Amino acid sequence: MPRRRTLDGFALEPGCVEGMALQSLEAGTVLNVVTRHSGYRVVVLDPVRQRVLVTGGRLFPESIEVRFEGATAGGSMLKIGWIGTGLRLEMSKGLERITTSRVRSVTIESVPPVGSSLLTL
Known part of the structure; x- marks a missing residue:
């Protein structure tokens, strides 16, 4: 079986190496995803x-609150909470799953000031 079709192969996809885990970010962090x-x-x-x-x-x-599920190469495998280049973003709003086209770049636009605990929208 080609390595790309295994769980280990998915973990080694280029998009799984170049990216970031959502849980590593602070509330209030703003990302630009192309x-x-x-x-x-x-x-x-x-x-x-x-x-x-x-x-x-x-x-x-328009801005909408969603649950960010993670990154997928397609199919049923999902790297939970990950944003990675070369992979697609997967989000959900209620029971609806939304999948984007492949990510080309992710940049951090801004981070919240040190010591801030509340996000004001």
Whole structure:
């Protein structure tokens, strides 16, 4: 079986190496994610519960709170809470699953000031 189709192979995908874990970010961190077809602005609301506010592309013309599930290469494997280049973002709103085109870049636009514990929107 080709390594790419195994769980170990998925973990070694380039997108799994170049990226970041949502739980490693502070609430209030703002990310810019550029995919093959769109650009998104992602505000981390609760990294532990994986809650984010996302805006951008045709999927999110207005800001909406979603649960950030993780990164996928397609199919049923998901790297939970991960944002990685070369992989697709997967988010959910209620029972609806939303998958983007492949991520080209992820940059941190801003981080909350040291000592701030509340996010003001």
